[in-house]
Amino acid sequence: MTQPILELKNIHSGYGSIKALKGVSIRVMPGEVVAIIGANGAGKSTTLMTICGIIAAEQGEVWYDGRMINKVSPEKLPTLGLCQVPEGRRIFPRLSVEENLILGAFYRNDTEAIAKDIQHAYEMFPILGERCNQEGGTLSGGEQQMLAIARALMTKPKVLLLDEPSLGLAPIIVQQIFDIIERINKEDGTTILLVEQNANLALQAAARGYVMETGEISLEDDADALLNNPKIREAYLGE
Amino acid sequence: MEYFIQQLINGLTLGGMYALIALGYTMVYGVIQLINFAHGEFFAAGGYIGAIVLAYFAGVGYMESHPIICLTASFMIAMAYCAYLAIGVEKIAYKPLRKQSRLSALLSALGMSIFLSNGMMLTQGVYDAIYPSELFQGRFDFGMISVSYLQVTIVTLTAALLVGLNILVFKTKIGMAMRATAQDKTMSALVAISSNRIISLTFAIGAGLAASAGIMYGLYYGSVKYDMGFVPGIKAFAAAVLGGIGNITGAMLGGLIIGMVEIFGAGYISGEYKDVFAFIILIAVLYFKPTGIMGENIDDTRV
Numbered sequence: 231m232t233q234p235i236l237e238l239k240n241i242h243s244g245y246g247s248i249k250a251l252k253g254v255s256i257r258v259m260p261g262e263v264v265a266i267i268g269a270n271g272a273g274k275s276t277t278l279m280t281i282c283g284i285i286a287a288e289q290g291e292v293w294y295d296g297r298m299i300n301k302v303s304p305e306k307l308p309t310l311g312l313c314q315v316p317e318g319r320r321i322f323p324r325l326s327v328e329e330n331l332i333l334g335a336f337y338r339n340d341t342e343a344i345a346k347d348i349q350h351a352y353e354m355f356p357i358l359g360e361r362c363n364q365e366g367g368t369l370s371g372g373e374q375q376m377l378a379i380a381r382a383l384m385t386k387p388k389v390l391l392l393d394e395p396s397l398g399l400a401p402i403i404v405q406q407i408f409d410i411i412e413r414i415n416k417e418d419g420t421t422i423l424l425v426e427q428n429a430n431l432a433l434q435a436a437a438r439g440y441v442m443e444t445g446e447i448s449l450e451d452d453a454d455a456l457l458n459n460p461k462i463r464e465a466y467l468g469e
Numbered sequence: 470m471e472y473f474i475q476q477l478i479n480g481l482t483l484g485g486m487y488a489l490i491a492l493g494y495t496m497v498y499g500v501i502q503l504i505n506f507a508h509g510e511f512f513a514a515g516g517y518i519g520a521i522v523l524a525y526f527a528g529v530g531y532m533e534s535h536p537i538i539c540l541t542a543s544f545m546i547a548m549a550y551c552a553y554l555a556i557g558v559e560k561i562a563y564k565p566l567r568k569q570s571r572l573s574a575l576l577s578a579l580g581m582s583i584f585l586s587n588g589m590m591l592t593q594g595v596y597d598a599i600y601p602s603e604l605f606q607g608r609f610d611f612g613m614i615s616v617s618y619l620q621v622t623i624v625t626l627t628a629a630l631l632v633g634l635n636i637l638v639f640k641t642k643i644g645m646a647m648r649a650t651a652q653d654k655t656m657s658a659l660v661a662i663s664s665n666r667i668i669s670l671t672f673a674i675g676a677g678l679a680a681s682a683g684i685m686y687g688l689y690y691g692s693v694k695y696d697m698g699f700v701p702g703i704k705a706f707a708a709a710v711l712g713g714i715g716n717i718t719g720a721m722l723g724g725l726i727i728g729m730v731e732i733f734g735a736g737y738i739s740g741e742y743k744d745v746f747a748f749i750i751l752i753a754v755l756y757f758k759p760t761g762i763m764g765e766n767i768d769d770t771r772v
């Protein structure tokens with residue numbers, strides 16, 4: 231039986247006295263697309279930040295690729311293939327588009343491959359190629375989301391964590407972004423853990439889903455089953 | 470006219486030194502939003518290391534035969550020493566306070582400044598340490614204007630350091646990482662950049678540049694003293710604020726302006742007040758345009 235590539239075991243974490251996660255357990259298998267859905271403040275972003283070591287887990291274990299990573303420093307994780315596109319995209323605003331991409335490859339030394347990967351990013355997102363010398367902060371929201379994903383891909387991730395990639399974007403752009411996400415998963419075999427408030431979208435893209443409520447996982451099932459679950463339809467799909 | 474040009478060259482020499490010191494303030498501020506009040510001490514320490522190294526070379530008689538090598542060595546040793554000193558200061562006095570209020574780090578910086586300055590007094594004495602005066606004695610004469618070899622050397626070296634820093638910060642990957650760290654530390658970590666390393670590097674570069682200015686100061690004025698970091702330190706800080714704190718090009722410009730104003734003020738108004746001009750500028754900038762000349766609106770050279 232294959233091992234999960236990413237596993238959270240009973241994770242507790244938070245911000246000082248605020249307990250944002252109260253025993254979260256999640257498993258992601260290699261090559262899977264898994265969604266976490268939940269309302270505002272449920273703890274989705276905190277989950278991703280805890281996986282990446284930005285927020286320390288107070289209790290529980292995070293396992294990635296066969297090792298426990300609780301004590302691994304955050305800047306080490308991208309070099310191991312674990313990378314996050316955080317909520318709000320967090321483009322370096324005063325660096326150019328190209329510089330943002332180059333920094334995605336910060337830990338890499340394979341200069342030629344990096345140049346090739348940048349070209350590949352421009353093929354995947356032609357608008358970024360046109361804007362390559364423009365400052366990241368001047369891009370539109372959709373362009374920033376594309377750049378954030380492209381920058382993450384420059385780290386050569388095995389597991390990509392995506393926090394609300396659809397947030398604040400027009401439907402047509404959202405469709406484009408989700409097409410790309412599917413492509414990354416299908417073509418490169420990248421495992422994806424997707425956090426979304428847009429449950430419909432997330433569950434269509436994912437094979438399995440977790441429902442998060444106030445710091446706990448309240449439900450876990452196949453994406454189709456969740457989509458057809460009357461409670462979920464009522465609470466998260468607006469019916 | 471000759472007098473004017475002469476003063477312009479003097480202003481360039483002095484302003485270049487202020488620019489070199491100002492960069493350390495501005496870069497550290499850009500990356501961790503701290504005014505490193507101990508920064509002037511790196512300038513003084515650099516001046517001392519230069520004096521010690523040059524005195525040693527003079528003692529063994531190497532100075533007359535190989536002045537360029539001796540000078541290069543003194544710069545390299547002083548810059549390296551101060552770079553490591555600054556890394557140590559950051560680790561001991563600032564890093565443990567990074568999560569605390571900014572005021573605690575600021576007070577720690579003030580304490581560090583006093584500590585370092587007293588350390589220099591105790592180890593090096595309260596009297597001036599003399600720089601060898603036989604270096605670069607000659608002068609270029611253009612009609613009525615005369616420029617010493619020393620001034621040419623200082624201005625050239627300053628220009629080279631400033632250009633080098635610009636290339637490092639704006640053209641290399643490590644420079645990009647520095648700017649990225651200044652802009653968003655969490656995101657930098659998510660692309661494998663260690664902010665601790667970048668912060669150390671920033672302190673090292675800033676202190677190295679200040680150390681080079683310390684040697685230039687010693688060569689130019691003939692001696693260094695344990696408390697010499699104080700006044701030029703504050704003037705360079707004024708330069709960094711004038712340029713827009715956090716902005717690299719601004720610090721360079723600000724340094725040159727402060728140097729020029731000081732020289733021309735002393736020349737045309739009164740020499741007695743030469744130290745006052747920088748403070749008048751500092752207060753005026755803080756009052757009328759706290760973001761400085763390159764701040765906020767024209768902002769693509771912030772770290």
Ligand SMILES: Nc1ncnc2c1ncn2[C@@H]1O[C@H](COP(=O)(O)OP(=O)(O)OP(=O)(O)O)[C@@H](O)[C@H]1O
Pocket residue numbers: 245248250268269270271272273274275276277317427
């Ligand atoms: N920096 C912070 N300091 C203190 N509390 C925080 C901080 N960030 C988040 N929280 C709290 O932690 C809880 C979980 O927040 P989190 O951002 O993980 O939610 P989320 O599910 O991502 O919500 P959203 O869908 O709005 O992004 C919330 O109650 C929030 O108020």
Ligand SMILES: [Mg+2]
Pocket residue numbers: 274275276317393
């Ligand atoms: Mg969130």
